Amino acid sequence: MVIDDEALVRSGFELILGLDPEIDVVGTSDGRSAHEDIGRLRPDVVLLDIRMPHINGLEVLGRALQLEQAPVVAMLTTFDVDEYVVEALHLGASGFLLKDTDPHQLAMLVKTLAAGGVVLSPAVTRSVVSGYLPSREGSADAEAVARLSERERGVIYLASLGKSNREIAEIIHQGVGTVKDDMSAILAKLGVGTRVQAALIAQRAGIADPRR
Template sequence: MGDTKNVRVVVIDDEALVRSGFELILGGAPGIDVVATGDAGDALDLVVGTEPDVVLLDIRMPGRNGLDVLADILALPQPPAVAMLTTFDSDDYIMRALDTGAAGFLVKDTDPEELPRHIRSLAAGGIVLSPTVGRTVVRGFIGGARDPSEARKIARLTERERAVLVRVVHGDSNADIAAALFLGTGTVKDHVSAILSKLEVSTRVQAALIAERGGLSAGGSTSVGGEPR
């Protein structure tokens, strides 16, 4: 096993049954530890106290909703990857969550056999949108027409940076991108940093949305919400 660290996960949901279900599924998966579960009131303290790699966060909770909690978590000096949980295939909070900096979203009835793979992808820097609804939901929010202002931002990128961004749109981690484009992982990190700077965003999801709006992934060669590879 070497020095490989287990992925540390925190689950935040107002329903104890949901929390228990995720804890049971993920707790039985190799290489994943559920280090804490709680509701919105406990969320920030749990994240600060356990320093997880990934947080699964209910998007709709009574009192402080998931968007408020998301903003608090992402304001931490070294925030974990946060994926929003939703009961519905579409949700009017989803776009706001992605724009805020969420690393994706999962419907709560995600296949238990797929869930650990999604967690590992999030921990590795990938984007995870539920495969059954990801493209439909995202395109439903951003619209099908190309946005000229976003296309102009994409034009700032070099050819190599655009190739990396296409892989980001697909949900690939840095290691996946490095393997696909025959680059070093450090080089990919540098390209991703340059892409975020040129697109004037702070997260990979926001960059992927600009790519969609700007038409970079048009033509069917990539898909936001495709299975992480």
């Protein structure tokens, strides 16, 4: 489902995503009826504009994630730096992407979200990692990442690339349950609540593929 106050954005995303036979755009909204539409249509993935004149995207995000069958939500923004990005991440957004994302990549990003991965637009990520996300100094992040086991560092490295638990399991030759346990341990050790926040910390700490 695509939620944006601009009809051109909604129709553009719907048209591009509709070309992929594996994706069904169940609906679009300008925000005013977004919560009711999400509850009625039960989308797996929601692309949600952060800034809308009729309703704050953060309010839609918070209410959507409280639903019994909560969708995966990624925030849409036109800005390389948006002060709402940080709050959206803390509320539980699974990522963020710019509205001018390459159309050829859009369907792949939606599938990544549906599979449980994270989507971090490089342009926005650079701003967040460089210090826009208020938390700890880079050295503190590096120390936290250093407490991870080698396999946990591999898991969070792959998660920072947008890989889902299933994809990570295939790459490291472990079961999905093991990866879920590793991810829970990673969140606890890094002191964060979501894999997006963990991925950002890993990127800010300069984590590299431990398999190399």
